[in-house]
Amino acid sequence: MTSPSRACLPAAVKLLAARDHSEQELRRKLLRRYGGEETDAALAVLKARGYLNDDYLAGRLAARYIEDGQHGRLGIRRRLMERGLSKTAVDAALAGYDPSGEYDRAIALAARRFPRATAADAPKVGRFLAARGFDGETVLAVLRHAYGYD
Incomplete structure (x- = not known):
């Protein structure tokens, strides 16, 4: 593996200073301007220094x-x-994710997003919650509780 060019490594550090990037995100951005070997070398340096994890x-x-x-x-x-x-x-x-708060988060989100929703709005609320990644069981529980939907 070659060493990173004088431009590639500083560019990578500048990108990381702006916001956290995954290795894949950073690789994709660097490959727009630099070669594969330079990019690989810069990423290796950043990983070795603990800046990319x-x-x-x-x-x-x-x-x-x-x-x-x-x-x-x-x-x-x-x-x-x-x-x-x-x-x-x-x-x-996500190994330590506690699903017990999922319902509370969903009901609070639905109340914030749709403060004046009625039973007629339940399908729209359900689609919104499903799009936000709440599982079907949680979505149905929210719709039943908050909107009397069955």
Whole structure:
């Protein structure tokens, strides 16, 4: 493996300074301007120095997504995978996920997003929650409780 060019490594550091990137995201961005060998070398340096760690990133993002309450477990998984994180890293990040709060997050989200919703709006609310990654059982429980939907 060659050493990173004088431009590739600083470009990678600048991208990481702006926001966290997964290895795949950073690789894709660097390959737009630099060759494969330069990119691989820059990524190897960043990983060796601890600046690029997909497992750590997956854990941080999962915690943030859980905390913001905007997504269910499936939605969080999808968002992490879209960031280019490996299935192994995503599984590890969600290993401690407590599904007991899923219903509470879904009902709070539905109430914030649809404050004046009625039973007639239940299908729209259900589609919204499903798109946010709440499982079908949780969506149905919210619709039954909040909108009397069966």
